[in-house]
Amino acid sequence: MPSRRTLLVLLLRSTCALFEASRESAGGVIEVDAESWDATVVNSQKPAFVMWYSPTCPHCRRFGPHYATCAEAHAGPRYVRVDVDDNEALADEHSVSKLPTFQLYRNGELASTFQGRPDESKLLAWARSEVPPFSVRDL
Numbered sequence: 001m002p003s004r005r006t007l008l009v010l011l012l013r014s015t016c017a018l019f020e021a022s023r024e025s026a027g028g029v030i031e032v033d034a035e036s037w038d039a040t041v042v043n044s045q046k047p048a049f050v051m052w053y054s055p056t057c058p059h060c061r062r063f064g065p066h067y068a069t070c071a072e073a074h075a076g077p078r079y080v081r082v083d084v085d086d087n088e089a090l091a092d093e094h095s096v097s098k099l100p101t102f103q104l105y106r107n108g109e110l111a112s113t114f115q116g117r118p119d120e121s122k123l124l125a126w127a128r129s130e131v132p133p134f135s136v137r138d139l
Contacts, residue, residue, distance in 0.1 A: 029071050032080045034090045040080055042108035047131045051081040052091055052101040060100045066120040067102075070127060077104075077131045104130050 029051070032040045041048045051067050053060035064081075071079035084091040084099065094103070094110070102114035102123060114126050 028079075029068050030078060030080045032082050034087050037082075037090060038108075040078065041105050044078060044105075044108075047077040047111070048105045049077055049079050049127055049131075050103045050105060051079075052084055052094070052096045052099060052103070053081055054085050054099050055083065056085070057099045063100055063118055066118075066123070067100075069120060070124045073124060074127050074131075077127070102126075 030040060032050075041050065049071075051060075051064075053064065055061070067079065067081070082090060084096060100118065102118065103110055104112040104127075112126075112130050114123060116122060
């Protein structure tokens with residue numbers, strides 16, 4: 001019989017996985033780091049929109065809620081964000097030079113970068129032009 005500690009670890013892992021799935025299915029933005037990048041973006045069957053940000057960047061803090069609104073309004077792709085302060089090597093690897101930066105990845109490869117000053121309507125229009133929203137017929 002497994003020990004209490006083993007059962008607790010299994011319970012916590014399954015709860016975390018369920019929470020992550022529910023966040024994504026509810027249209028939430030997924031926080032990604034260097035460890036979870038491959039599983040969440042590179043190996044994803046879904047296109048992934050990535051917001052590269054810093055918690056100390058005033059533009060990032062101001063735009064963060066709008067990015068979350070875009071994620072809720074646009075069904076289908078993943079919306080993720082990466083804290084560049086905690087993941088400098090990953091940001092350098094992906095040539096992130098200004099914040100916030102918005103990119104689209106398909107099959108783990110950079111497919112597009114948002115150009116211009118971000119606002120909610122422009123970002124959502126760009127996202128929908130790159131990846132049309134999924135409909136019930138697509139499922």
